[in-house]
Amino acid sequence: MTRWQPTDALVRGLALGVGLVVFGLVLHKVALVLFGTPLLLSTLIAIPVRGRRGTPRVSVRGVPRTGEIGAARAVVELDAGEGAEVIAVRVPDGRPGLGPVRVVAAGTREVEATIRRDAWGEGVELRPDHLAVGPDALLVYGPVTGVELGRVVLPPVAVLPAGLLPARASGLVGAHRAWRPGDSTELRDIRAFQPGDRLKRIDWRVSLRSGGLHVREHHAEADADVVLALDTRLDVGTRVGEWAVADQGVTIRPGGSLDVACRAAASLAAGYLRQGDRVGLVDLGRPQLGVRAGAGRRQLLRLRNQLVVCARSAGWAPRPVLAHRQVPHGALVVVLSPFLDAEVVEATVHAARRGNVVLAVDALPAPLVADPDPWGAGALAVIAAEHEVRLEAMRRHGVAVVRWDGGGGSIAGTLRQARSARRTVR
Structure with a gap:
């Protein structure tokens, strides 16, 4: 239990004062008594008897549970208690680490702290260790290890251009073209007038040339369902020799395949949700961590938080799971993976065979750096060749x-080509 304790200065003052007075009386040396008496009296007077009752307290407010990459503000509230003259508290100043120690007067009530994170994920932001000091530093309370306070920094979102998505009718009006006729602005066909057609759809120019009534038929507009399939089984960086070595003190490798995949997933989710589409998340390694498809700003926040959970629970799984029940009919499936094994390629191809438009986002960092040993260059060449073979196999099975x-600038064009190819096959 933490309590007020005497310091070495108090012990030395009492011992030296008592010693000088005793030796002066025993040896009949007035000079020793004159030196020892003021030291002993000043030490006894400076002892804050009432200060033993005060209990310093330190609390923190203003630390958000979630945040973005960068700096944020927090306030450390101080209550030094009775009998304290100064209090030392550890406060972050925006640099990496828990921050330096600041010494302030006991009457100070608040100290501002700057917390900063340059990487997304979970982490400790602030730990207000503190030490209260009594008059003349004769008594101290502590040091006390503060409670660790952390926040979840969400994966960053990049602004992406709107892509061409396959539409699925989940409402009356949406942002993408459906195959059925409807009331959008995109022309689908011009056909002969039939009973039940509205008069405002009559194309008078074509009708006058042909001698009969013709109407303009438009495509319907519908919402699209998007499923982001995240491969959390592997997390590799640019150095091939370090793939088997786990980084200490971090959840994921900065700039690694899982980092790239999560950033891409957050950006794609934000872009599609901004268009009014429905977006869901599937963890290929741990299906129980998935998120059902939804729309709106709250869905984006839910997806970004779940990406942090998926990254925290990432680990090897023998086979990726992308079941039929996880993907709505007609949804766009975006598989984000480094594609370093055949199992994830097989799951991606199966999703395409079920009739979904599938987009494979290659998250393998580039360029790869070979291990410096004599076999490093050869191993890197084999890895690159196998990786290209897997990508080509997915292309041949209709996967973009x-x-x-x-x-994400190339995604719109790739999806457009994939949709054109499917239309030709139909």
Whole structure:
């Protein structure tokens, strides 16, 4: 139990004062008594008897549970208690680590703290260790290890261009073209007038040239369902020799395949939800961590928080799971993976065979760096060749393959080509 304790200064003052007075009386040395008496009296007077009752307290407010990459503000509230003159508290100043120790007067009630994180994920942001000091530093309370306070920094969102998505009718109006006729602005066909057609749809120019009434038929607009399938079984960086070595003190490798995949998933989710689409999440390694498809800003927050949970629970699983029940009919499936094994390729191809438009986002960091041993270059060549073979196999089975470039600029064109190819097959 933490309590007020005497310092070495108090012990030395009492011992030296008592010793000088005793030796002066025993040896009949007035000088020793004159030196020892003021020291002993000043030490006894400076002892804060009432200060033993005060209990310093330190609390923190303003630390959000979730946040974005960068700096944030927090306030450390101080209550030094009775008998204290100064209090030392550890407060972060925006630099890495728990921050330096600041010494302030006991009457100070608040101290501002700057917390900063340059990587997303879970982490400790602030730990207000503190030490209260009495008059003349003769008594101290502590040091007390503060409660660790952390926050969840969400994966960053990059602004992406709107892509061409396959539509699925989940409402009357949406942002994408459906195959059925409807009331959008995109022309589908011009046909002869039939009973029940509205007069405002009559194309008078074509009707006058043909001698009969013709109407303009438009495509319907519908919402789209998007399923983000995240491969959390592997997390590799650019150095091939370090793939089997886990990084200490971090949840994921900065710049690794899982980092790239989660950033891409958050950006894609934000782009699709901004269009009014429904977005869900599937963890290929741990299906129980998935999120059902939904729409709106709250869904984006839910997905970004779940990406942090998936990254925290990431680990090897023998086979990826992408079951039929996890993917709504007609949804766009976006598989985010480094594609370093045949199992994830097989799951991706099966999703395409079920009739879904599948987009494979290659999250393997580039360029890869070979291990410096004599076999490093050869191993890297084999890995690159096998990786390209897997990507080509997915292309031949109708899967659109794209490498994530951080901005998603090539995704729209790739999806457009994939949809054109499916239309030709139909």
